Amino acid sequence: MPSLPLPDHRPHSTPAPSRRTVLMAGAAGAAVLPALSACGGGDSGGTEGGRLRVGVAGGSAKDTLDAHKATDNTDIARVYNLYDGLCGFNPDYSIEMVLAESVEPNDDATMWTVKLKEGLKFHDGSDVTADAVIFTLNRITDPDDPGSTAEQFATLDRDNMEKVDELTVELPFTDPYVNLLEVFAEYGVGIVPEGYDPQNPVGAGPFKFSEFTPGERSLFVKHEQYWRDGEPHIDELEILNFPDETARVNALVGGQVDVISQLPHSQIKVVEADDNLDILDSETGMWLPFTMRVDQEPFDDVRVRQAFRLIVDREEMVEQALSGYGSVGNDMYSRFDPGYNDDLPQREQDIEEAKKLLAEAGYSDGLEVELVTGEISPGAVGAAQVFKEQAKKAGVTVDLKQVTSTEFFGDNYLQWTFAQDYWSSRNYLAQAAQGSMPDAAYNETHWDDEEWIELIQKARGTVDDDERAEILKEAMEIEYERGGYIVWGFVNTVDGFHKKVKGLEPSVTGHPLTSYGFRRVRIDD
Amino acid sequence: MIRLILHRLFYGLVTLFVVSLVVFLATQALPGDAAQAMLGREATPERLAALRDQLRLNDPLAVQYGSWIAGIFTFDLGMSYAANMPVADHLAPRVTASLSLMAIAALVATPISLLLGAYSALRRDRALDHGTSMATLILAAIPEFAVGILLILAFSTGWLQLFPAVYAGSASDVMRDPRQLVLPVATLVLAVSPPIIRMMRASMIEVLESEYVQQARLKGLPERTVILRHAGPNAIGPVAQVIALQLGWLAGGVVAIEFLFRFPGIGLALMDAIDTRDIPVIQAVTLLIAVVYIVVNLLADVVGLAANPKVRVSSR
Numbered sequence: 080m081p082s083l084p085l086p087d088h089r090p091h092s093t094p095a096p097s098r099r100t101v102l103m104a105g106a107a108g109a110a111v112l113p114a115l116s117a118c119g120g121g122d123s124g125g126t127e128g129g130r131l132r133v134g135v136a137g138g139s140a141k142d143t144l145d146a147h148k149a150t151d152n153t154d155i156a157r158v159y160n161l162y163d164g165l166c167g168f169n170p171d172y173s174i175e176m177v178l179a180e181s182v183e184p185n186d187d188a189t190m191w192t193v194k195l196k197e198g199l200k201f202h203d204g205s206d207v208t209a210d211a212v213i214f215t216l217n218r219i220t221d222p223d224d225p226g227s228t229a230e231q232f233a234t235l236d237r238d239n240m241e242k243v244d245e246l247t248v249e250l251p252f253t254d255p256y257v258n259l260l261e262v263f264a265e266y267g268v269g270i271v272p273e274g275y276d277p278q279n280p281v282g283a284g285p286f287k288f289s290e291f292t293p294g295e296r297s298l299f300v301k302h303e304q305y306w307r308d309g310e311p312h313i314d315e316l317e318i319l320n321f322p323d324e325t326a327r328v329n330a331l332v333g334g335q336v337d338v339i340s341q342l343p344h345s346q347i348k349v350v351e352a353d354d355n356l357d358i359l360d361s362e363t364g365m366w367l368p369f370t371m372r373v374d375q376e377p378f379d380d381v382r383v384r385q386a387f388r389l390i391v392d393r394e395e396m397v398e399q400a401l402s403g404y405g406s407v408g409n410d411m412y413s414r415f416d417p418g419y420n421d422d423l424p425q426r427e428q429d430i431e432e433a434k435k436l437l438a439e440a441g442y443s444d445g446l447e448v449e450l451v452t453g454e455i456s457p458g459a460v461g462a463a464q465v466f467k468e469q470a471k472k473a474g475v476t477v478d479l480k481q482v483t484s485t486e487f488f489g490d491n492y493l494q495w496t497f498a499q500d501y502w503s504s505r506n507y508l509a510q511a512a513q514g515s516m517p518d519a520a521y522n523e524t525h526w527d528d529e530e531w532i533e534l535i536q537k538a539r540g541t542v543d544d545d546e547r548a549e550i551l552k553e554a555m556e557i558e559y560e561r562g563g564y565i566v567w568g569f570v571n572t573v574d575g576f577h578k579k580v581k582g583l584e585p586s587v588t589g590h591p592l593t594s595y596g597f598r599r600v601r602i603d604d
Numbered sequence: 605m606i607r608l609i610l611h612r613l614f615y616g617l618v619t620l621f622v623v624s625l626v627v628f629l630a631t632q633a634l635p636g637d638a639a640q641a642m643l644g645r646e647a648t649p650e651r652l653a654a655l656r657d658q659l660r661l662n663d664p665l666a667v668q669y670g671s672w673i674a675g676i677f678t679f680d681l682g683m684s685y686a687a688n689m690p691v692a693d694h695l696a697p698r699v700t701a702s703l704s705l706m707a708i709a710a711l712v713a714t715p716i717s718l719l720l721g722a723y724s725a726l727r728r729d730r731a732l733d734h735g736t737s738m739a740t741l742i743l744a745a746i747p748e749f750a751v752g753i754l755l756i757l758a759f760s761t762g763w764l765q766l767f768p769a770v771y772a773g774s775a776s777d778v779m780r781d782p783r784q785l786v787l788p789v790a791t792l793v794l795a796v797s798p799p800i801i802r803m804m805r806a807s808m809i810e811v812l813e814s815e816y817v818q819q820a821r822l823k824g825l826p827e828r829t830v831i832l833r834h835a836g837p838n839a840i841g842p843v844a845q846v847i848a849l850q851l852g853w854l855a856g857g858v859v860a861i862e863f864l865f866r867f868p869g870i871g872l873a874l875m876d877a878i879d880t881r882d883i884p885v886i887q888a889v890t891l892l893i894a895v896v897y898i899v900v901n902l903l904a905d906v907v908g909l910a911a912n913p914k915v916r917v918s919s920r
Binding site for chain 1: 634640641642643651684686687688694753756760761765768769770772773774775776863864865866868872873875876877879880881882885
């Protein structure tokens with residue numbers, strides 16, 4: 080229902096903006112557009128209400144609505160819509176205060192003070208309070224039944240969290256913790272009320288629970304007391320699981336769903352050819368590296384690692400493995416971190432230099448390695464095949480060992496000498512804690528570099544953002560010079576949607592459909 | 605004849621036992637176990653150990669199998685690892701959904717196939733007969749999911765946009781939008797029909813050439829009566845066995861079709877269970893399919909015996 084323009088009783092001295100000035104404002108920066116549509120609220124153009132039907136990749140009988148245990152895509156999509164956290168990621172990966180009014184550290188980031196916004200309501204009408212925050216953090220860090228983000232709260236002194244007043248909590252940490260905001264922004268840290276029961280999931284997100292069948296579908300309805308003015312626009316949100324990608328695309332093309340996540344590259348043309356459909360192409364910080372174990376032959380020799388990095392023609396790999404839906408990487412992850420090191424030259428294919436390095440390392444007669452690959456993420460097997468071809472030019476024989484993804488992540492995961500993996504967008508300290516520090520749960524390259532570790536520890540205690548960014552730049556340079564990853568590219572997320580669905584925008588978080596941000600969406604008829 | 609049926613039943617039970625053992629061992633041979641499949645990349649050693657304990661995956665194989673088979677005798681199919689609820693509760697709506705799909709397919713396929721087969725026989729060596737013969741041969745040679753893909757292209761996403769391409773509802777409510785069932789049912793019908801049509805044609809031709817049909821014609825009975833009262837009923841007898849076997853095939857064939865159309869029945873549950881290494885569910889679904897096969901085969905035998913007086917008498 081397009082709303083009528085308000086009658087204008089003012090004299091004509093202040094004319095409404097002409098179409099032309101609006102267009103120019105739009106052209107000045109794409110960032111203006113989302114801002115305009117976001118402040119529109121319920122009383123500007125566009126239709127309110129209706130049901131949005133979403134097809135999401137994956138799902139199985141083990142699907143859950145538990146706020147703190149989401150693993151599969153469909154779990155994540157639901158969690159994003161049922162629960163709000165203290166903070167959140169904006170589409171450009173900057174941090175937004177969500178339920179929190181402010182989250183402030185003390186001088187050495189060992190004590191954080193969380194202040195909640197006023198008047199926030201859970202789905203059951205109860206208030207979002209300091210007690211709920213303490214309950215949530217206790218639930219996530221329960222040693223008997225930890226949530227998926229429990230490891231990131233390892234240094235939280237959970238017994239000494241203190242409620243200052245109804246809306247304020249003080250959180251003590253045993254070590255300085257400078258990147259707490261990022262952890263609070265993750266989807267697995269949704270705030271839930273005291274006595275929360277995942278069988279009857281109550282949160283403070285834009286939609287509330289109505290129906291759910293694991294492995295099949297869920298139906299959520301609008302949370303009338305949601306804190307963002309005018310959102311959500313739609314009344315009902317139906318999320319359908321699609322284990323098979325062809326069925327997912329068929330459902331979109333056939334009009335049974337309005338949007339789908341993760342369009343396979345082979346199907347992008349199919350969707351683009353349809354006048355009613357469009358794609359949402361988002362650059363992301365998701366990377367699909369080759370992993371070289373720095374403690375095993377031949378990769379224990381830094382010259383071999385650098386040679387392998389020089390073998391890769393990154394443009395060609397993005398073109399072939401990702402059908403062009405991606406961008407080249409420079410052997411460093413966390414491209415959206417404020418400290419990302421842009422000063423280092425882009426590494427290009429250099430077969431001569433690679434051969435020279437291999438010869439110096441004692442492999443002048445060639446080298447044979449096994450590369451473990453599998454359908455762990457779209458493009459992974461393709462990238463392995465491209466690498467095999469590119470490596471031939473440098474006299475390196477690559478034997479591909481393709482395994483199922485269950486086997487890939489099975490007993491030998493993190494033990495493969497030369498393999499691949501995928502990682503979503505994360506800032507540098509968070510990523511280091513997950514994948515590169517010696518005590519990280521997924522240190523797949525067995526990276527253990529003293530100089531680098533020292534820098535990370537220093538950065539972890541540096542509260543000043545600019546100062547910390549400088550330290551991280553140095554740390555990244557070390558990985559660029561001798562790390563165990565080949566970060567050849569970043570993967571775009573491509574989703575499909577019907578053109579009547581308005582409000583989705585590209586987001587670098589790596590989660591499809593603007594981080595499943597269906598509160599933004601309107602359906603025009 | 606009763607003895608013969610009891611005999612068959614006994615062997616049926618033995619077959620079921622062997623199937624359950626083979627499936628159990630086969631799932632053990634898959635890389636990774638349920639704990640690993642469920643945790644995926646989140647599988648830290650501590651969480652793995654805790655979950656394995658919880659699911660009792662650390663018990664010796666014989667104990668795991670033994671406790672499962674003991675459950676069967678008390679009609680307890682165990683707990684689904686992934687869904688964390690009794691297998692029977694997890695599967696009940698899916699079994700109903702699949703049975704509905706199969707029943708509709710059977711009700712559509714059987715009469716159409718019989719009529720088409722009989723009609724081909726009557727029009728022997730004419731264009732329609734050759735056309736049917738060619739079509740059934742081709743359909744019998746194409747795997748059923750390929751037929752499904754072609755149907756989707758033709759009637760849903762490509763050429764004509766008549767029917768939904770996937771099933772977008774839930775298992776407990778399959779009849780809510782019957783249009784969604786059209787393509788999956790059509791695929792199943794095209795998959796089961798060819799052998800029935802061919803058998804009916806052959807049987808009908810044989811009967812039409814038999815002496816009693818000639819006799820009836822010579823008596824001056826109208827052709828209508830000859831075909832409907834004399835030839836038809838006698839031709840159907842031998843076909844009944846083929847029909848039963850084809851319907852038995854449906855129980856297994858539905859697996860690929862459900863995946864293609866996202867139909868939430870036993871097939872999708874089985875694929876899902878294999879992914880999550882949910883052994884109790886895999887066992888239950890495969891046993892169910894095996895039971896259907898065995899029962900249908902038994903019925904086919906009984907029908908065959910009943911229709912053949914010679915066997916009926918000699919095996920008394």
